[in-house]
Amino acid sequence: MKAKFITLDGIDGAGKSTNLETIRLWFEQHQLPVLFTREPGGTAVGEALRTILLDSHSQLNARTETLLMFAARQQHLDTVIKPALAAGKHVVSDRFTDATFAYQGGGREIPLSDIAILENWVQHGFCPDMTLLLDISLSVAQQRVAQHSDPDRFEQLDSAFFERTRKIYLDRAATAPQRYHIINSNQPLAEVAAQINQSLSQLFGYTA
Numbered sequence: 637m638k639a640k641f642i643t644l645d646g647i648d649g650a651g652k653s654t655n656l657e658t659i660r661l662w663f664e665q666h667q668l669p670v671l672f673t674r675e676p677g678g679t680a681v682g683e684a685l686r687t688i689l690l691d692s693h694s695q696l697n698a699r700t701e702t703l704l705m706f707a708a709r710q711q712h713l714d715t716v717i718k719p720a721l722a723a724g725k726h727v728v729s730d731r732f733t734d735a736t737f738a739y740q741g742g743g744r745e746i747p748l749s750d751i752a753i754l755e756n757w758v759q760h761g762f763c764p765d766m767t768l769l770l771d772i773s774l775s776v777a778q779q780r781v782a783q784h785s786d787p788d789r790f791e792q793l794d795s796a797f798f799e800r801t802r803k804i805y806l807d808r809a810a811t812a813p814q815r816y817h818i819i820n821s822n823q824p825l826a827e828v829a830a831q832i833n834q835s836l837s838q839l840f841g842y843t844a
């Protein structure tokens with residue numbers, strides 16, 4: 637079986653951490669080799685860029701921010717994601733390029749066509765086999781984020797920013813329904829987990 641590349645995405649407060657555990661358990665139960673990683677990050681350079689990107693004292697303009705996301709992604713793809721897939725390991729990334737379209741394109745209003753140019757330059761058509769998109773209402777997401785004692789550069793942004801971000805995630809999901817599985821994260825945790833398990837089982841051919 638060709639190794640699969642799976643990404644998990646959604647606005648801040650959508651519940652990625654909890655659901656990553658569900659994914660971890662699914663791979664454990666099915667005894668499949670898997671690497672968990674994240675963006676921005678996943679490499680030494682990527683983690684250094686993450687520190688700059690999330691630091692609320694960083695004075696980054698939107699284009700610089702976009703380029704740094706892709707700089708981290710290039711290193712991540714070349715040194716972690718692609719080698720793992722080539723070695724037969726499945727890869728699960730906590731965020732990927734959909735986040736750049738949603739946050740920098742939607743939130744920061746960088747033209748989506750400019751992001752698509754960078755995507756093409758860095759990825760040459762490479763994209764996830766499946767994206768689990770956690771969708772949640774703005775009010776619930778913001779309540780969760782408000783509980784963080786030390787919000788990062790993104791978590792401090794206002795609800796209009798996250799409305800635009802969420803819209804781009806949903807727009808992108810609508811254009812490629814075979815790749816995106818939208819998970820309604822407003823549901824009780826057990827139902828969200830069941831939906832994630834079902835999506836994974838379907839991708840790996842364990843169900844009809």
Ligand code: TMP
Nearest residue numbers: 648675676705731732735736739740790
């Ligand atoms: P997280 O690991 O808690 O999701 O934090 C990463 C933050 O970075 C999150 O607020 C989303 C943001 N981000 C972007 O703005 N663009 C991107 O391309 C990626 C990968 C993340």
